[in-house]
Amino acid sequence: DVVMTQTPLSLSVTPGQPASISCKSSQSLLHNNGKTYLYWYLQRPGQPPQLLIYEVSNRLSGVPDRFSGSGSGTDFTLKISRVEAEDVGVYYCMQSIQFPRTLGQGTKLEIK
Amino acid sequence: EVQLLESGGGLVQPGGSLRLSCSASGFTFSGYGMSWVRQAPGKGLEWVSVISESGSSTHYADSVRGRFTISRDNSRDTLSLQMNSLRAEDSAVYYCVKGWGHHDYWGQGTLVTVSS
Numbered sequence: 746d747v748v749m750t751q752t753p754l755s756l757s758v759t760p761g762q763p764a765s766i767s768c769k770s771s772q773s774l775l776h777n778n779g780k781t782y783l784y785w786y787l788q789r790p791g792q793p794p795q796l797l798i799y800e801v802s803n804r805l806s807g808v809p810d811r812f813s814g815s816g817s818g819t820d821f822t823l824k825i826s827r828v829e830a831e832d833v834g835v836y837y838c839m840q841s842i843q844f845p846r847t848l849g850q851g852t853k854l855e856i857k
Numbered sequence: 858e859v860q861l862l863e864s865g866g867g868l869v870q871p872g873g874s875l876r877l878s879c880s881a882s883g884f885t886f887s888g889y890g891m892s893w894v895r896q897a898p899g900k901g902l903e904w905v906s907v908i909s910e911s912g913s914s915t916h917y918a919d920s921v922r923g924r925f926t927i928s929r930d931n932s933r934d935t936l937s938l939q940m941n942s943l944r945a946e947d948s949a950v951y952y953c954v955k956g957w958g959h960h961d962y963w964g965q966g967t968l969v970t971v972s973s
Binding site: 746782784786788793794795796799805835837839841842844845846847848849850851 | 892894901902903904907916917918919952957958959960961963964965966
């Protein structure tokens, strides 16, 4: 199975400041079709998860442009350029290149 | 508007069975793979199973293979998860999710509690 490792596991950020979450996979997520199957989700308190970023760097429609994803192969990063109060929750990375699908442990973002 | 409405959760004894359903609307159900993802209380997300658009292809997490069966009825826009031989560690909120690998819509979830 592909192991997904997120760091840090928790983050406390002052509003307006940037935040960054790392996700490393135990195997490359680059498919031979040229796509890289790495996704980022946010689960706000008491809510189901929502997709933020697909295939490393593509924001889903409606996701603010302060969210950006980058990386390749086995190393990926989610960045929030200026954290807002509504960004609190747990962020998960997930791979969809092979079964079983696997997710990181989650990174809890809180506001200082 | 895409909607996914799960039902069928509840309290069941260890070794028992439960069938979850997910009613989908707002998109062409037969055109998408569908998945189940679960979350134990206070824990992270765990992918459970996926089924292809036609239902001809399915995959399972090792933790549920042989006990859970995913199925779909494209005539009724419904996804199901038959859960047998339930264990305490199966206790979780089960989310119905649109997508084979690109999970862009999630239901609100249904709670399954396995306890005597």
